[in-house]
Amino acid sequence: MIVVMKVGSPEAEVARLSQELTEWGLTPEKIVGKHKVVLGLVGETASLDPLQIQEVSPWIETVLRVEKPFKRVSREFRHGEASQVSVSTPEGPVLFGEHHPLVIVAGPCSVENEEMIVETALRVKAAGAKFLRGGAYKPRTSPYSFQGHGESALSLLAAAREASGLGIITEVMDTADLDKIAEVADFLQIGARNMHNFSLLKKVGAQDKPVLLKRGMSATIDEWLMAAEYILAAGNSNVILCERGIRTFDRKYARNTLDLSVLPVLRSLTHLPIMIDPSHGTGKAEYVPTMAMAAIAAGTDSLMIEVHPNPAKALSDGPQSLTPERFDSLVKEMEVIGKAVGRWAQPAVALV
Ligand code: PEP
Ligand code: MN
Numbered sequence: 001m002i003v004v005m006k007v008g009s010p011e012a013e014v015a016r017l018s019q020e021l022t023e024w025g026l027t028p029e030k031i032v033g034k035h036k037v038v039l040g041l042v043g044e045t046a047s048l049d050p051l052q053i054q055e056v057s058p059w060i061e062t063v064l065r066v067e068k069p070f071k072r073v074s075r076e077f078r079h080g081e082a083s084q085v086s087v088s089t090p091e092g093p094v095l096f097g098e099h100h101p102l103v104i105v106a107g108p109c110s111v112e113n114e115e116m117i118v119e120t121a122l123r124v125k126a127a128g129a130k131f132l133r134g135g136a137y138k139p140r141t142s143p144y145s146f147q148g149h150g151e152s153a154l155s156l157l158a159a160a161r162e163a164s165g166l167g168i169i170t171e172v173m174d175t176a177d178l179d180k181i182a183e184v185a186d187f188l189q190i191g192a193r194n195m196h197n198f199s200l201l202k203k204v205g206a207q208d209k210p211v212l213l214k215r216g217m218s219a220t221i222d223e224w225l226m227a228a229e230y231i232l233a234a235g236n237s238n239v240i241l242c243e244r245g246i247r248t249f250d251r252k253y254a255r256n257t258l259d260l261s262v263l264p265v266l267r268s269l270t271h272l273p274i275m276i277d278p279s280h281g282t283g284k285a286e287y288v289p290t291m292a293m294a295a296i297a298a299g300t301d302s303l304m305i306e307v308h309p310n311p312a313k314a315l316s317d318g319p320q321s322l323t324p325e326r327f328d329s330l331v332k333e334m335e336v337i338g339k340a341v342g343r344w345a346q347p348a349v350a351l352v
Helices: 011-023 050-054 114-127 151-164 175-184 198-205 221-233 262-269 278-282 285-297 324-340
Strands: 002-005 027-032 037-042 060-064 085-087 094-096 103-107 131-133 167-171 187-190 211-214 239-243 274-276 302-306
Touching: 002 011, 011 027, 011 037, 050 060, 094 103, 103 114, 103 324, 114 131, 114 151, 114 324, 131 151, 151 167, 151 175, 167 175, 175 187, 175 198, 187 198, 198 211, 198 221, 211 221, 221 239, 221 262, 239 262, 262 274, 274 285, 278 285, 278 302, 285 302, 285 324, 302 324
Parallel strands: 103 131, 103 302, 131 167, 167 187, 187 211, 211 239, 239 274, 274 302
Antiparallel strands: 002 037, 002 060, 027 037, 085 094
C-alpha cells in the first residue's frame, strides 16, 4: 500500500503518521518525490481498509494498494516517479536513471593480467566509458574452463581504477567473497546464473554498494523483479536491472535473444534504472553495435559492452568482445542516437 501525502504536508505530521503506522505493525518507507511525499507500506496490509488509514491524518491525499507481488521495486511504490542510482567513481558520483544521460560500462569479460586490464581501462575511458567491468570470479559452464584469477584479479582492478579514474564493477558469485570484492568495486554485479541465489541477494541487500542485477537466462520479468525485491527488502535500494539476453528456441546464430522489449515493460512496472548488455545478449561482436544502438533508441539508461585488446586471445567471451578500436567508433555512432533521444552527456566545455 502507499500513502500519498498532500503537497506541503508538515514534516512533523509525516513523522507522526509513520510512527502510528509502525505501531500498527507496518513498515513505512518515506519516499520524497519531486512534488509529493509518499509513504510506502510493507507488511500485512491485505486485511487493512485504505479508508482506515485515510482517517489517521487530514494531510493524506489518497491511500492506494500496490497490486503487484513486488512492492518496493514497483513503480506504484514511488507513485510513478523514477529512481536514480548514484555510483561512486574516483572522479565523482555517476547517476543512473531515466532522467540522466546514458552511462557506458565497458571492459573485458575477465581480468587476465595487469597490462591488459589497465590498457583496456585507459582505452574505454578515452572513448567515453564511466565504468570498467572485468570478472575476477567467473561463472563458467565447464569446471575446466578459466575460472578467473579470483582475489589476485581484485588488486589488478584496483590498479586499473587508480590509473584510469573509472569506477569498477565486478561479479560476486559467493557470499564469502563479498567483503573483499566490496573493498575494490564501486558497484557489485550479480550474474544471470545467480539471479535466483536468494542468500546472495539478501547479503548484497544488507550492504551499501550499488548492485547490478542481471536477468536470469530463463527468468520471467516477474521473477527478475522479485529477485530485485529481495535486495530492496534487505535494505539496499541502489539496484540497476540488466537485461543480458534470454534463452529462446533459436540459438543458432545469436547466443541469446536480447529482449529489448523489457525497456518499455520495465518502465511501466518499476522505478529502477535499466542497463542493456548486448555482448552477452548476442554473443557475437558483429551483432553488438546494432543492438547497442537499438537499446539507446528504445530508452536504456546504460549499456554494458565487452571490450578486449585482443579478442582472439581472450580467456573468456572473446567472440563477443569488441576491439578497443571498434568500441571507439561504436561510441561515436551511439552519440548520434544518444543525442537524438536527449540522453547524451555534453562533454565539459574546455576553458581557454
Ligand atoms: C559477465 O558479465 O561476464 C557474465 C558472466 O554475464 P552473465 O551473468 O550475464 O552471463
Ligand atoms: Mn562475459
